[in-house]
Amino acid sequence: MKKLFPYFKTFRVAVAVELMLIFLQSLSMLYLPNLMSDMVDQGILHADTSYILQIGGWMLFVSFLGMGCSVLASLVAARVSAGFGKILRQEVFSHVEALSLQGFDQLGTSSLITRTTNDITQVQRFVNMALRMMVMAPMTAIGGILMAVSTDAQLSWILLVAIPLLTLILFFTLRKGIRLFQIMQRKIDQIHRIVRENLSGIRVIRSFNRVAYERKRFEKANRELTDTAIAVNHIMAALMPSMMLIMNFSTIAILWFGGIRLNNGQMQIGSLMAFIQYVMQILFSVMMVSMMFFMIPRASASAARVNEVLELTPEVQDDNGVQRGEQGVFSQDALEIEFQKVSFRYPGAEQPAVEDISFRVKPGGITAIIGGTGSGKSTLLHLLLRFYEEDTGKILVGGIDVREWPRQELRARIGFVPQKSILFSGSVEENIRYGNNDASDDEVWRAARIAQATDFIAAMKNGLQSHIAERGANVSGGQKQRLAIARALVKKVPIYLFDDSFSALDLKTDAQLRAALKKEVRDATVLLVAQRVSTVMDADQIIVLDNGKIAGIGTHEQLLETSAIYQEIVNSQLAEGEIA
Structure with missing residues (x-):
């Protein structure tokens, strides 16, 4: 994926704006639990209505600020991802156009179509999500940890248990998912190839009554793609319940041990509520990353396939060492x-x-080449x-x-x-x-x-x-x-x-x-x-090829006398009266 980063150069300013908006959105989210804690501890417990209204007003302002930053960040992320996809598609298309025929033979036309369309779309979607979630999640998680520790350091041990567990689940899910998504993209290539062959060869298929055979071939490829997709979804489906289980147990632990500290007078109600919210923000940030992991394996596989095309060097390239005018003139005149x-x-x-x-x-003359099939x-x-x-x-x-x-x-x-x-x-x-x-x-x-x-x-x-x-x-x-x-x-x-x-x-x-x-x-x-x-x-000159080698050169009359292969071709096609 990182090999495609140079295509972001055009959007450096937009990405910087996006990071600033996400940063402000994260700050607003982290500031709200602190305000709520003050409202409970200083306002509600002391029945101070003016303080409640004052803090409530600040909470509304911070909420609207965060919402505005979120909307703007979504717009900027959409523009950046769409622009990135446009540039990447153009780059891949131009590169494919410049490839030698060996490149088409190596990757296949169907695969090149898939890489230019489906694979780039997967990468584009990932970029859109990454600019939002993968930037906001670390900011919110780190800020949440700092705020949670500053609120009550002794309860923070719960985070030391919950976060590593979530990380391990994500790691094993990602490791299995990437391999399956790579297989899935190859299955999509196979589907595209079969559909393309069927559409372009429909006359041959129908004339040989092979419709049923082609249907079975497609059904087999479709079934293999479906089975792979189901296997991927089985792995991914287990991710969310596992994470929710950890989050719920974390909440229970906070309430249990926080209640003990509350009874002992070591913690206030507002601080406990704020701590719960900070932990939820931290775990929710990890969940956002997990949502990205639904896309990372497929986007990673797609990015690798796109990069494979971009790294494919054309076998035939212009010799930049020879400039116009050297060793002759590139003219429009008759050329030998x-x-x-x-x-x-x-x-x-x-x-x-x-x-x-x-x-x-x-x-000024016509030179013809004749020979058997596969003669070159x-x-x-x-x-x-x-x-x-x-x-x-x-x-x-x-x-x-x-x-x-x-x-x-x-x-x-x-x-x-x-x-x-x-x-x-x-x-x-x-x-x-x-x-x-x-x-x-x-x-x-x-x-x-x-x-x-x-x-x-x-x-x-x-x-x-x-x-x-x-x-x-x-x-x-x-x-x-x-x-x-x-x-x-x-x-x-x-x-x-x-x-x-x-x-x-x-x-x-x-x-x-x-x-x-x-x-x-x-x-x-x-x-x-x-x-x-x-x-x-x-023709003024006829060249006879046989198994990739020249078997005779001359006019029709000359070759009739000198080339046995040409004589065989002539005798197989022309009647005796037409040969001369």
Whole structure:
């Protein structure tokens, strides 16, 4: 928890005000029993009405002062905790956005969502309570002990018995609670993961009639979470009765031994009443801390999970040693791409995804990459985009190592169409403009026309303003791909990467799109990954991958003569008359 304290710097003044208000509230609470003692001993026992009214007036004033401080302290604590939560959420979100893909692989998307929402909410609630109770409780407890001792030192031995007993109960409860709350947060992660998978994969689940199976899977996870929550509540439920038992026995002891001292003339009635109130304030302060202990284990577990995200260092970082202008110019002109003996292995993988890859992609032509599933085609594009960092070798863009390019500048020069087309909730126009927010209407329509998307956009009820559901659920796979291609084209950049971006298109649309694309990007550097031979056969250069290694480079005609693997791919997809 203490590792998150630096995020309180913005609220130092507010926290200081909060401490002052809590201090005044505590003083008012501690002063009231003393006034009551004087009223009983000096006013009621002597039937002095004027003294009773005078002290009563002071008690009203002190009470209203304490109430005002309490209200203001609650407002300040709410503002500080809400502001802290806002800053922490923003910090975690920004940090997650900067993580390399290894970070997502390591923690998982569902867990990152839980940490950014539920975990930070738990920490925020704890901060709100801590600013009130965990500050007021020690002040009231220490002040109460001092006042109780000054009222009657000989009765104070009761505190020496009650307080250690309460402390031991709290210690054992906290030790068991933290472990269970950590398990509970992992169970919440599991629930989030199952729900997310069910919502995103509902079509697959229904098509395979696995609804009942998924329901059972959720029921199992839900039951495990419930059992853990019940176990936590069993422990916490025993806390309050135990504390109330100690408080009641303490009251009985005070009345018993205080009554003896009263009979012996060693103590006055007002002092006994004040002593009881001070002891109750002390024990009530310990109870307030115990209420915090209902939140401490969960908040501690949540804070550790949030801190784990913040401490996760991105594997891919900008090289601050190379400044703009060194070893070349980060321009928008046509850029050559070159892979030099590049190898990369995913974390935990037994075999390299790609190994000893060397080739060059020149501007003004299309280079295609083809190969079997798992041959490393998409990995090459991810390395070029610096989603991952190559283990050995170099990737040059415009003659400069990609590790020397600032990531934002590198990606600003690349139009990328991913293998899985992702659309965002909003209009068709907003999804295309995602590539270039400053694009004019003509540029948006031009990109859509090249991507062969104008026909279905025009057929929509509101054209470019038609609504796109989350993840493009209300359009077909081919329509999603064409909108994703239009989004990349409207960016107008020197490099275009297409990661199997035509797989959902029919052959006619595929051919039309490639023909229009060739005219549009004739001056750019284009790297195209595809599974279909018909998509790559017109490329200026084709790279054949097999098990992460290059098995051939050349044109369609050259590879038909030199590459047995390419021949196998061609023969499996094309009829004899189409091969040439």
